[in-house]
Amino acid sequence: MNSQSGLSGWINMMGSILIILAGFKLFVLAVHGSQEFNYYYVNEMTNWTNAQAYCRSNFTDLVTIADQKELKEILDNLTRENYSDAEIWIGLKDINMTNGTWSNGETFTYRNWNKGDPNNNFVSCGCMYYHRNETNHNGTWNDCGCRHSQTFICYAVKRKFHAVNNPMTWVSAFQYCNSNYNGMATIRSGREEWYLLKYLNETQIWEKVWIGMRSSMIFGHWFWMNDDPVTYQNWINDSSKVSQNTCFCTSLDLNQKKWARQDCAERAPFVCYTDN
Template structure:
């Protein structure tokens, strides 16, 4: 299995603390390898105490890349086995279960309501409409069917931002209410079956681990070019691979034109998204991939209408770039607003008046 991963900068790394090596950094996130070996639980505590968390990866194909001179490395990642394989998106226990079990608890499966009003399991990357719930004053739930097509993770993010969470069914009354809602296609609810989770709680749709007898995972770089994640017992000892967030990437599930999006990001966050490196780009790609959207999303790229050069709205010049075709769009044929394509994740100029989803950033304190 091929996986392009974070291969560590061991010789030229910048020291972040006396005992740590700064692996690679960007505008959004830094990665740090500890030089201390410990068990998984201690590694989790270490990363949370000194940085943000143990390493999270979003899928098996796309992760951070960097040159390395190390012949072999074994480092803890944040993926570990859950106490329960069946869980609701909002954290509620699964006590009411009028459905069949998922096919395999070590592979992510998510629950859908079919057009025949049955609850079945699908792979979580499938794009479907979904149902949110809105918790009103008191304890009553109001269910809302959303006709957007997203993956389960994207649907969860949408519901959390616009309502409360994906639909939760805790009793027969709520089950009957959901079953009465008619839809021309199956739709997601907030039930997921997966025996694994990331330490930071990040949503993922992919199966990383095939060994079902172990409870923790480590990252192995075994020949400078190839690497993978493997399961093992949690005693180790291995070094920790931590990350430190400098910015939080916020996907906004409201459609606005570019100027409206810019104003929204400055009013509610710290501005529109800035991408300054390959590592920023890969993190944004992972976030957008898990959102399950299609088309383009606005980011903080704009072109000077006078001089024609491109800038980030954070006033950072565009040095590293990922333009479609390899070249920045030029006047007079270009539009003046920049977006990221959600298929190839290339940058392009787009009509500023078109309403799209967009991405803000929030500075971590």
């Protein structure tokens, strides 16, 4: 095949994909529940690669299912919206018997394989069984041929981070975030921290960055300035220790991927956020 015909074939292929994706009908799952993500069920049949391309173009990616709680949330929403039984693409790829990876790069730790699966002798992609009136197989996974046509679920991260590589004191950074965004970044879970670290790695910031937590001089504990509950903490050694009549602020150490107690008068880059 010459280069001109090869280019023509590639253009025709991409054009076909765009035509297919443009025709997808989107059905938003009514109750999202998760504080970090929204889920979107796309009730159109396509292969895994096209599903991934659509999710990445319009949302974040094909859905990653990190634990039983998230699986139940997705299934409950499908049932509430009265969707028909189906095999649904999820973001699991490169399955070679027991191995696999998530499309977004998260570590593959939680598994919910159907009995006897995965059993495909070829590298395959992940789909989820949805059966409204069945308990044994509802939500279990199968390793499917990636070219099969199935409906799929996308997800979108609710909170968008904005790094500012202009060192400021914590108070100045806090004021800047409130004036230009929704506020200074908070971290509500390990998965949200994973997304923040991934984003910061792409911004080429390699040092400590301010986040929106400080200590209370009255009560001697840590709190988020936007009133998010403190549901997750990831301190370096004993950095979390504070006492009454003292005030410290929190930075995220990008080398250690942990939080550090820091003098609020020091200067550092910082991270703001907006809620989608």
